Amino acid sequence: xxxxxxxxxxEKTGFSISTVSRVLxxxxxxxxxxxxxxxxxxxxxxxxxxxxxxxxxxxxxxxTNTIGLTVPNIDNPFFSTLAAVIINQTKRLGYNxxxxxxxxxxxxxVQAINSYVSRSVDGIIAxxxxxxxxxxxxxxxxxxxxLIDRYFDNTSLPYVCTDNYSGGYMAAxxxxxxxxxxxxxxxxxxxxxxxxxxxxxxxxxxxxYAERGVRARVAGDSFSVDNGYREAVAALTSEDKPDAxxxxxxxxxxxxxxxxxxxxLRIPEDVAVISFDNNRFLDYIxxxxxxxxxxxxxxxxxxTDNIVRMIEKGDDxxxxxxxxxxxxxxxxxxxC
Amino acid sequence: xxxxxxxxxxEKTGFSISTVSRVLxxxxxxxxxxxxxxxxxxxxxxxxxxxxxxxxxxxxxxxTNTIGLTVPNIDNPFFSTLAAVIINQTKRLGYNxxxxxxxxxxxxxVQAINSYVSRSVDGIIAxxxxxxxxxxxxxxxxxxxxLIDRYFDNTSLPYVCTDNYSGGYMAAxxxxxxxxxxxxxxxxxxxxxxxxxxxxxxxxxxxxYAERGVRARVAGDSFSVDNGYREAVAALTSEDKPDAxxxxxxxxxxxxxxxxxxxxLRIPEDVAVISFDNNRFLDYIxxxxxxxxxxxxxxxxxxTDNIVRMIEKGDDxxxxxxxxxxxxxxxxxxxC
DNA sequence: TCCGTTTGCGCAATCGTTTGCGCTTTATAT
DNA sequence: ATATAAAGCGCAAACGATTGCGCAAACGGA
Numbered sequence: 001x002x003x004x005x006x007x008x009x010x011e012k013t014g015f016s017i018s019t020v021s022r023v024l025x026x027x028x029x030x031x032x033x034x035x036x037x038x039x040x041x042x043x044x045x046x047x048x049x050x051x052x053x054x055x056x057x058x059x060x061x062x063x064t065n066t067i068g069l070t071v072p073n074i075d076n077p078f079f080s081t082l083a084a085v086i087i088n089q090t091k092r093l094g095y096n097x098x099x100x101x102x103x104x105x106x107x108x109x110v111q112a113i114n115s116y117v118s119r120s121v122d123g124i125i126a127x128x129x130x131x132x133x134x135x136x137x138x139x140x141x142x143x144x145x146x147l148i149d150r151y152f153d154n155t156s157l158p159y160v161c162t163d164n165y166s167g168g169y170m171a172a173x174x175x176x177x178x179x180x181x182x183x184x185x186x187x188x189x190x191x192x193x194x195x196x197x198x199x200x201x202x203x204x205x206x207x208x209y210a211e212r213g214v215r216a217r218v219a220g221d222s223f224s225v226d227n228g229y230r231e232a233v234a235a236l237t238s239e240d241k242p243d244a245x246x247x248x249x250x251x252x253x254x255x256x257x258x259x260x261x262x263x264x265l266r267i268p269e270d271v272a273v274i275s276f277d278n279n280r281f282l283d284y285i286x287x288x289x290x291x292x293x294x295x296x297x298x299x300x301x302x303x304t305d306n307i308v309r310m311i312e313k314g315d316d317x318x319x320x321x322x323x324x325x326x327x328x329x330x331x332x333x334x335x336c
Numbered sequence: 337x338x339x340x341x342x343x344x345x346x347e348k349t350g351f352s353i354s355t356v357s358r359v360l361x362x363x364x365x366x367x368x369x370x371x372x373x374x375x376x377x378x379x380x381x382x383x384x385x386x387x388x389x390x391x392x393x394x395x396x397x398x399x400t401n402t403i404g405l406t407v408p409n410i411d412n413p414f415f416s417t418l419a420a421v422i423i424n425q426t427k428r429l430g431y432n433x434x435x436x437x438x439x440x441x442x443x444x445x446v447q448a449i450n451s452y453v454s455r456s457v458d459g460i461i462a463x464x465x466x467x468x469x470x471x472x473x474x475x476x477x478x479x480x481x482x483l484i485d486r487y488f489d490n491t492s493l494p495y496v497c498t499d500n501y502s503g504g505y506m507a508a509x510x511x512x513x514x515x516x517x518x519x520x521x522x523x524x525x526x527x528x529x530x531x532x533x534x535x536x537x538x539x540x541x542x543x544x545y546a547e548r549g550v551r552a553r554v555a556g557d558s559f560s561v562d563n564g565y566r567e568a569v570a571a572l573t574s575e576d577k578p579d580a581x582x583x584x585x586x587x588x589x590x591x592x593x594x595x596x597x598x599x600x601l602r603i604p605e606d607v608a609v610i611s612f613d614n615n616r617f618l619d620y621i622x623x624x625x626x627x628x629x630x631x632x633x634x635x636x637x638x639x640t641d642n643i644v645r646m647i648e649k650g651d652d653x654x655x656x657x658x659x660x661x662x663x664x665x666x667x668x669x670x671x672c
Numbered sequence: 673t674c675c676g677t678t679t680g681c682g683c684a685a686t687c688g689t690t691t692g693c694g695c696t697t698t699a700t701a702t
Numbered sequence: 703a704t705a706t707a708a709a710g711c712g713c714a715a716a717c718g719a720t721t722g723c724g725c726a727a728a729c730g731g732a
Contacts, residue, residue: 003478005688016712021690031691032709054454055395056688059717064391066434074423080416087410087437096451098402099435101423115432118390142339254620281617284590341718352682357720367721368679392718395687 004050013044024050058120067095067307068116068124072104077250078277078294079127082148085300086125093308095122106130113139123307131191133157144310146322148303150193156321158310160302162294163325164194168201168246170330171274171292172216175244176209178336180272183216184242186231186252188223198248198276217242220252228255236263236271244272244336250279253289272336288333295326302326340386349380360386394456403431403643404452404460408440413586414613414630415463418484421636422461429644431458442466449475459643467527469493480646482658484639486529492657494646496638498630499661500530504537504582506666507610507628508552511580512545514672516608519552520578522567522588524559534584534612553578556588564591572599572607580608580672586615589625608672624669631662638662 006024010017020041022031028038058064067090071079087097098121100112109129113136116124123144128136133152139145140157151159168185175183185202188195199218206216219231228247232255235242247253253275260267267273267287275282278293306322342360346353356377358367364374394400403426407415423433434457436448445465449472452460459480464472469488475481476493487495504521511519521538524531535554542552555567564583568591571578583589589611596603603609603623611618614629642658 006690007688017689018691018713019711021688022711025690027691031711034710037710051450051454053395053456053688054451055391055400055456056717057690059389059391059395059687059719060689060691062717073420075417075420077413077416080413080419081411083416083435084409084411084437087435088439091436096455097435099419099423099433100427101420103424114387115390118387119432120389120391254616257620279617280590281615281621284593284621285617286622342720343718353719354683354721355681357718358681361720363721367681370680373680389718392687393720395689395717396719396721398687 003053004045004048005053009041009045009048009050012048013041015041020045024052062120064120064122065095066098066119066121067304068098068100068113068119068121068126070100070102070109070112070124070126072102072127072129074099074101077279078296079149081296082300085297086304089301089304090308093304095308102127102129104129110135117143122311125303125307128152144307146303146307146310148299151323152193156323158306158321158323160299160306160322160324160326162194162299163327164197165201165204166325167276167292167294167328168198168203169205170201170328171198171246171276172202172205172214173209174290174330175246175272175274175336176205176212176214178244178272180244180336181213181215182240182243183214183246184235184244185216185218185246185248186220186228186256187218187248188220188227188252190221195248202246220248223249223251225251225255225258228252229259230255232256232259233263236260236265242271244268244274247273247275250275250277250282250291257285268335274336278331282333287335290333290336291331292328293331294328298326339389340381340384341389345377345381345384345386348384349377351377356381360388398456400456400458401431402434402455402457403640404434404436404449404455404457404462406436406438406445406448406460406462408438408463408465410435410437413615414632415485417632418463418636421633422640425637425640426644429640431644438463438465440465446471453479458647461639461643464488480643482639482643482646484635487659488529492659494642494657494659496635496642496658496660496662498530498635499663500533501537501540502661503612503628503630503664504534504539505541506537506664507534507582507612508538508541508550509545510626510666511582511608511610511672512541512548512550514580514608516580516672517549517551518576518579519550519582520571520580521552521554521582521584522556522564522592523554523584524556524563524588526557531584538582556584559585559587561587561591561594564588565595566591568592568595569599572596572601578607580604580610583609583611586611586613586618586627593621604671610672614667618667618669623671625671626669627667628664629667630664634662 006017006020010020022028023038023041024045071083074080090097102108106129125146127149128147133155147157147159149161151161187199206214220227245256247256265271275289275291282289282291302324342353342356346356358364359374359377360381407419410416426433438444442465461482463485464483469491483493483495485497487497523535542550556563581592583592601607611625611627618625618627638660
């Protein structure tokens with residue numbers, strides 16, 4: 001039971017490979033192949049369940065209908081949701097996804113993208129894990145590439161990211177409006193772009209409201225439960241206990257919650273908490289957590305739509321390099 | 337800046353395409369190509385950053401180093417974790433993953449797998465969403481295929497799944513041991529294999545402990561928050577209020593929690609709860625939820641190891657069709 | 673000197689498609 | 703009737719890599 005090919009069908013029907021190819025790829029009319037022939041070939045092909053060999057097709061046309069996607073950690077709900085959106089959206093547009101988990105490791109990223117290049121993917125969507133855009137820039141010269149979630153500010157690489165600055169600002173502002181004055185932020189990896197922006201937004205808000213007596217401190221160094229726990233314990237047992245904490249991720253949040261429980265502090269009575277990233281579970285923690293939600297759906301949709309546009313534009317001089325920031329939204333729980 | 341090919345390198349070095357190919361694929365010594373030539377060609381190739389065109393390679397060798405993976409809903413933490421394990425494990429073994437989200441839709445599944453076949457993937461790992469194995473069986477005749485999470489009991493398709501029967505049994509037994517007698521199970525889709533097995537295990541345990549006065553009811557029909565909520569409200573406000581509830585998924589659990597909160601019932605004092613599937617957040621819900629954890633890592637690892645073994649065995653007569661059930665584990669919280 | 677081996681490498685077919693070009697045959701115009 | 707155009711299809715060259723087979727040169731032994 002060998003697989004059928006254009007050749008086998010051409011033998012079965014008596015027409016040449018070319019004709020069969022044209023008919024089966026829908027170009028029959030375009031090449032003025034008569035309807036009878038078209039119908040006949042189509043029927044034979046269907047009856048033997050012909051499926052074109054996409055590998056051969058790709059080799060010839062240099063189009064794979066495949067998009068490479070790299071994420072730093074697919075096990076993180078934020079990225080798995082993002083991946084889900086992208087996978088579904090690209091499928092709708094006729095593309096398959098090659099997915100790699102780079103595990104926040106730049107070497108893995110380079111490997112993955114090299115493999116994508118070798119496989120002639122039509123485009124690449126990446127959450128970059130490195131700090132320098134050089135490598136990605138050379139790749140982007142040959143293949144449509146779009147960054148998501150993180151970007152480099154010294155390049156023209158296209159990206160779609162959350163406006164983390166606004167997110168940080170909104171969080172601080174919300175706390176201020178709720179009456180808190182002695183704020184604290186527990187951050188993740190300080191060098192990462194989203195972290196820097198959240199920090200910047202937070203600091204700006206604090207500065208803007210300084211006249212109302214708002215002050216703040218910032219601590220922490222990783223997006224982990226443990227980091228949240230350690231910093232929370234330290235701050236909450238210090239002389240100058242903060243009355244509200246802004247955590248930069250859900251993992252950090254969990255650490256803070258653990259700390260508060262251990263210290264017998266109640267949220268929000270003893271200390272308010274506002275988090276970053278959305279998650280269904282946050283509504284079921286007691287109290288439901290107020291958080292700044294990243295617009296995952298929008299990011300995924302914009303990224304895929306744009307990459308596909310870039311792919312299908314071809315070599316047009318008018319290169320599109322969208323650089324998009326999407327504003328996050330505040331979801332109120334009862335933790336402030 | 338065109339991409340280098342064997343041809344371009346053969347021109348640069350003056351050697352034939354064949355020689356270049358053999359050298360660059362490491363078969364130089366095997367073909368008795370002299371060391372000087374090998375070194376020279378290698379150096380030239382490196383200097384111009386040659387990367388083989390995997391498409392052409394695949395067409396010729398009929399090997400893509402790609403594995404197709406389908407999951408019903410990548411946004412579900414269980415599946416995203418599973419996918420993460422598989423992605424990382426296959427990468428380690430030299431394979432890339434083509435990922436599709438079938439959205440619990442059989443038509444999508446067929447489409448995805450057809451696309452995998454067209455793309456000549458080396459193997460397929462699938463969480464089947466349909467009820468009949470026929471289609472998958474025909475595919476499996478040509479391509480190594482392994483099922484995960486769900487299986488069909490009337491076929492010889494290889495699979496790696498949680499022993500859901502044991503999981504159901506363990507849950508009921510745990511409740512009994514904690515002293516509960518009037519049990520309730522809220523199930524998901526009754527026709528799905530994991531659901532059936534959990535149900536069967538649960539019922540068996542109840543029967544086994546009937547002499548101790550254990551009795552139980554089963555309700556529900558979908559793996560959704562809403563289903564959990566509805567059934568919990570109905571049962572908890574009924575004459576015969578259950579004293580312990582076994583939910584078949586985390587989503588159902590959330591519905592139950594919502595119901596309990598609304599009815600002002602305390603967990604576990606007023607009603608105990610035990611859930612299925614693990615999730616970091618379950619430790620941060622109040623109280624931490626006792627649950628039966630599916631061995632995601634083991635499943636992912638076994639599935640990839642086996643699919644790779646099947647792939648690399650080739651056409652050996654000794655066809656391997658492992659059918660593996662992995663026992664889940666109980667994680668105790670404070671909800672019982 | 674002649675022949676058999678070994679060494680070192682190239683020829684050309686092949687994988688399954690796509691597509692520019694051109695070859696027939698039939699229809700239309702003059 | 704002849705020229706021209708259109709309709710209907712096939713030839714063969716790509717795409718880039720792999721590989722069975724075989725050729726030539728060098729070497730050794732008799």
